[in-house]
Amino acid sequence: MTTQLIGSHLDYIVVVLYFVIVLGFGLYFGRYTASTKDFFFGGQRFSWWLISFSCVATVVGSYSFIKYSAAGFRYGICSTQSYLNDWFWLPITVLLWIPIIYYRKIITIPEYMQHRFDRKTRIAATFIILLYLVGYIGINLVTLGRTLHTLMGWEIMTGATVTAIAVGAYVYAGGQTAVIMTDLIQGVILLMAGLGLFFAGVYHLGGFGEFWALLPTSHKFIFSEFNAPPEFSFVGIFAQDGLANTGAFMLMNQGIIMRFMSLKSVQEARKMTFFWILVLAPLAALAVSGAGWVAKAMVVKGELNTEAGDSFIKVAHFLCRPGVFGFVLAALIAALMSTADTLINAVSAIFVNDVYHPYLKPGADDQQCLKVAKISSLVAAGLGLALVPIFARDTLYGAHAMFTAAVTPPIVMVILMGVLWRRYNHTAAFATMVGGSALVFLSFKWDHALIGPLDFGMGAGSYKFMRALFGLIASGVIGVAVTFLTRAQPLSRIAGLVAGTQVEAMRQFKGGEPNRRIGKKAGLMVKIDVALSEADIALVPRAALDKMAAESGDLLYACHSSWWYGGLRSVHLKAGGLAAEEGVLHISPAAASSANFSEGQQILLEKII
Amino acid sequence: MDMLRVWPIICQFGIGAVLCGAGIWGGLKGGYLNLKVQQDRNLLTAITVGYVLLLITSCVFTFFAPYWATGGAQ
Numbered sequence: 001m002t003t004q005l006i007g008s009h010l011d012y013i014v015v016v017l018y019f020v021i022v023l024g025f026g027l028y029f030g031r032y033t034a035s036t037k038d039f040f041f042g043g044q045r046f047s048w049w050l051i052s053f054s055c056v057a058t059v060v061g062s063y064s065f066i067k068y069s070a071a072g073f074r075y076g077i078c079s080t081q082s083y084l085n086d087w088f089w090l091p092i093t094v095l096l097w098i099p100i101i102y103y104r105k106i107i108t109i110p111e112y113m114q115h116r117f118d119r120k121t122r123i124a125a126t127f128i129i130l131l132y133l134v135g136y137i138g139i140n141l142v143t144l145g146r147t148l149h150t151l152m153g154w155e156i157m158t159g160a161t162v163t164a165i166a167v168g169a170y171v172y173a174g175g176q177t178a179v180i181m182t183d184l185i186q187g188v189i190l191l192m193a194g195l196g197l198f199f200a201g202v203y204h205l206g207g208f209g210e211f212w213a214l215l216p217t218s219h220k221f222i223f224s225e226f227n228a229p230p231e232f233s234f235v236g237i238f239a240q241d242g243l244a245n246t247g248a249f250m251l252m253n254q255g256i257i258m259r260f261m262s263l264k265s266v267q268e269a270r271k272m273t274f275f276w277i278l279v280l281a282p283l284a285a286l287a288v289s290g291a292g293w294v295a296k297a298m299v300v301k302g303e304l305n306t307e308a309g310d311s312f313i314k315v316a317h318f319l320c321r322p323g324v325f326g327f328v329l330a331a332l333i334a335a336l337m338s339t340a341d342t343l344i345n346a347v348s349a350i351f352v353n354d355v356y357h358p359y360l361k362p363g364a365d366d367q368q369c370l371k372v373a374k375i376s377s378l379v380a381a382g383l384g385l386a387l388v389p390i391f392a393r394d395t396l397y398g399a400h401a402m403f404t405a406a407v408t409p410p411i412v413m414v415i416l417m418g419v420l421w422r423r424y425n426h427t428a429a430f431a432t433m434v435g436g437s438a439l440v441f442l443s444f445k446w447d448h449a450l451i452g453p454l455d456f457g458m459g460a461g462s463y464k465f466m467r468a469l470f471g472l473i474a475s476g477v478i479g480v481a482v483t484f485l486t487r488a489q490p491l492s493r494i495a496g497l498v499a500g501t502q503v504e505a506m507r508q509f510k511g512g513e514p515n516r517r518i519g520k521k522a523g524l525m526v527k528i529d530v531a532l533s534e535a536d537i538a539l540v541p542r543a544a545l546d547k548m549a550a551e552s553g554d555l556l557y558a559c560h561s562s563w564w565y566g567g568l569r570s571v572h573l574k575a576g577g578l579a580a581e582e583g584v585l586h587i588s589p590a591a592a593s594s595a596n597f598s599e600g601q602q603i604l605l606e607k608i609i
Numbered sequence: 610m611d612m613l614r615v616w617p618i619i620c621q622f623g624i625g626a627v628l629c630g631a632g633i634w635g636g637l638k639g640g641y642l643n644l645k646v647q648q649d650r651n652l653l654t655a656i657t658v659g660y661v662l663l664l665i666t667s668c669v670f671t672f673f674a675p676y677w678a679t680g681g682a683q
Binding site for chain 1 (some may be wrong): 625628630633635638640647660667677
């Protein structure tokens, strides 16, 4: 990357303004956080569109603009092939994983491990995932520090410290709600900036026809060749990104799981996943790669001179006026911050749920856990910051990459086999996790012997990518072998946690038989009823129940009638008795307070299950 | 036909079909994905249409689009 200041004062004012706005925005939403459910899941109330956009900011990671623009410059449109695999994971995600974690109220991956397998597997997963996440926060902060060093001339540690304080502060104040709301604006900004840059470049070159004609033919294939070049072959990218990393993203990314759990219902999670994979992920792929393609076309045309690694910044600087360039820089920082905040919130969730509550203070009430969650967010940011000087020297950076490569395939296989295969048991899961990781670690020492047979003739240059395939196969073989050598867990022990038992999970969630009849939303007016003793019980008019195809005892969701709140002002309720007046919903003062509803508020009511 | 360009499509959509199939099987088993319900039928249709669209896009950008215009460098 370029190592001198390249913007104007106006650009830096825009960047600083952006920092201030995001910080203020995040801190503002602190007022919506009153419990651990709010802190970790934003009160489980949000709409699909809001979470979709916030997920884009999380998916587009700290290095995405630089990395994918560089790949686009070197290899062409096949730089998007990493983003084209999500669709294949969609059925497993929406039909198995989301209903299982949502209806069984799973907070963290290690918690799933205990419910599905045993305590030993949970402890191993807690240790591995915490180590991975804290290291990843450090890497994000280093990347941010380096970016700010390049853009603004700050020392790496200064940039990392400013960001850690800003992100730590708003996560501390607002938890998941602050993360979602800041990531929403960051997601929109980075999509606008990336796509804007691409289309501005195409316009500058004279339109799509000219842009396409300027690209070398080798840059116009959606996939790279099957086994060439070794450092960007299809099979290597597919094994690493399509199988291991996308699987990890859908199944073991604690930040994404918390987003799924922040949605108001499983139906909403389906919509969110579809919209995200079908619309936003391809747009994100275009946004992060487009500058590299434009840079290549401009180099061919003789208008630009750049290396692949500089292509994003050089194209942005070439095409943008002062101020607009600052907006693009803000998008780059948005990509960095939005990943860091998600990781910090995820560390906090795992620490409270898998360390503090079960081991350090088992009797802790929700307010104590909330306090610890907030403090652990700051500690996570601090730990990440402490790693910056070490990662900046590139010593532990490589070790963390090695650790991630070693543990990701085994954990993906454990969750995948755990949700798909009833026979797969706790002994097999532990063996898969430990044995699979050990074998991948060994592959760093004996790479030729272990990965060589899977390299499709590409040689040592491909081992970095093919290690993922080796890890998946080795973990899978261990898992299957140990499963057949040991006894299965009884089905009653794993009901609601494995394929074929999702309806049982729904029963457990509702505390009764799920009502799956299709209904419509009912528009009603709120009446705050002090006589309602239980906080979540609501009295609903007969006509509204009929419209929703709901019955007494069903779980309902009431939200502000203005869609653009995205669920921020909403509450989950349970249908109690019938309301006497038509068009009026009776709710308790506690429910009204939780939803920020006032007397006479117009709301929309719908049946969840 | 350049098989180095064809194998990626076979590999991606072959393994992709296995993953999709595993998810759909897991949904149908136990009745969570209930094909008597309109919403669930729509979901299955959307998954299939998405898969086919992705396949068509991949074929277009493998067999046709690269040759629509001559590039500035090879």
